[in-house]
Amino acid sequence: MSLSRRSLLGTTAAAATAFGAARSGRAQAANTIKIGVLNDQSGPYRDTGGVTSVACTKLAVAEFAAKGFNVEVVAADHQNKPDVGAEIARQWYDRDGVDMIIDVPTSSVALAVAGVAKEKNKLHINVGAATSDLTGKSCAPSLIHWCYDTYMLAKSTGGATVKAGGDSWFFVTADYAFGQQLQKDTTAFVTAAGGKVMGSVAYPFPGTTDFSSFLLQAQASGAKVLGLCNAGGDTVNSIKQAHEFGVKMKLAAMLMFITDVNALGLDVAQGLTLTESFYWDLNDRTRAFTERAKKVTPNNWPNMVHAGCYSGTLHFLKAVADMGIEAAKKGTGTAIAERMKAMPTDDDAFGKGSIRADGRGLFKSYLFQVKTPAESKGKWDYYKVMGETSATEAWRPLADGGCYYLKS
């Protein structure tokens, strides 16, 4: 008998230690809005999003003078894995009382998180991911896609490149939702403009750091333009290696941020054309925003994703204040999203804009060319504006997206 009593004690002790480590986090202050920033904080997209996105979200919170409610910001690393992202999102919405999740780069993860947001009817403002499916076949009433997508990039950079004589293309593509979608959208614009695609190669994401074999394959194809359908650290690595290998093709980085240009240096990056919807030196308002942002992120100036986290958070908080905190806490993600769509957006980073019925944020997009070292006058002075597309022209027409809830 003494044996079993001791074993009983032993097992209970073991169970108690394991359980004691846990705590219940269900208690939630009724007048606190909780924002979750979910992105890549350690992998290839850590500079394009990462901690700078968190800093810009907090900046928006700080600037939004508290109107009778508190705002709390939490952050997590999704490691570019859809299952990790979906799990964190689920936990945040269910257990931790997060009212809105923002950023979520990496399209595969974004689609998973969008699925959770739809299932739970909670608000998700996507800034970091590119796939145009977020407002197309994977759209959700409680989902808003902020300031760029594959369609807008393909239209601006792809269209401009073909116009400049780059009429035969070879794609090097990150093999997941984003790369595939970007290649698909770009191909559509290239062929529509009379160009042709000579071939493509998809590489495993994440984890590829050596692009040499793909670059040589591209060069062997005889195409004039090398279309890079990747992002972040991958884009930086592939451009660097193309430079080192002396690849003679014209490079079209279909998605590139100013943070990537900074990582490459102007020597390598000069002459590249790219598209962003935000640049710090566009006008007085963007400069004013950047001055403030520099205080919280002095070494990594905001790109369009960082600016988007600021802008999206600000607009969300305005909508919450407009609804009243009680209504916002009680209401569904769809209700808040609808209020956000009903209100025009206006902030220093993007100026005046709006959100369309399918959740597409409508802002101007700009075509930039990277300056030569001689043209650059100072730190982060990297872009020349080559053209701009108005908010009505830049994005995929509402009817072409195929978003299900608009058809009713």
Added chain:
Amino acid sequence: MFGFSRPQGVSFLIMLAAVIISPAFFYPILLMKVLCFALFACAYNLLIGYVGLGSFGHAAFFGMGGYIAAYSAKKWGLDPALAIIAGGLVGAVLGAVFGWLAIGRQGIYFAMITLALSQMVFFFCTQASFTGGEDGIQQVPRGKLFGMISLQDDMAMYTVVAVIFLVTFLLIHRIVHSPFGQVLKAIRENEPRATSLGYRTDDYKMLVFILSAGIAGIAGGTKSIVFGIATLTDVANAQSGEVILMTLVGGMGTIFGPVLGALILNFIESYLAQLGAWFAVTQGVIFVLCIMFFRRGILGELAARLKVAL
């Protein structure tokens, strides 16, 4: 009735009570994850703890079970129970293939063959179109159990997962404490002697390998139905390492050890997730401490101190 010794009976009752009351205190999704991994670790333990076969490729069965369950539930609209069973069957078939190639080998060669085969399965999954590559199979519906009970509610899902876990756990216990299980332990202790007593040891090893792979497939299938997603994470090498860690931390060759190991590691992962990369370091430290101080695992050590079998 299941051949529990008294300490095991007591432990089982404690586990049963914990399974029943814990949703009141903890996040049910986390608990479901614990149960899925506990099942996976129990399956692994069946192999390494009771036959002494150290496989380095169990993620292949777990992940493939997950893919099959997710695919059949999403594309064919299969009943969740059938989808999970399909996952288990595919895990078992894959186990038969692995076993056929690996069983004749011993020790490190056995481990290396399973590792190589599971890497092949992994790369197959990155390229095959049905797995969705990096994106995985997303938005898998939980569906309605037997066409009637909606599993959308977390508590309904939890009940199903708990039942699957308990039934399979008892099955494993039954296997281990049957005459068949006695032979397995004899093989673990001294294979030539078991052969000399007239047992076809390869056949026994093969059968238990298939059983273990099948249960791992069920665990993977359940996990993908719970989370509504099946991805490369579950089929990757790291997952094979994870299950080894769970089994070793809890106590290899004890029936409850793997459950405790899964519980500890998942809770650590969940509550230390904010630490980001430091989580992996913490996990490493735990592993090292375990090797240094609890070489038999937490429950293994406890059982040895108390001179009972747990």
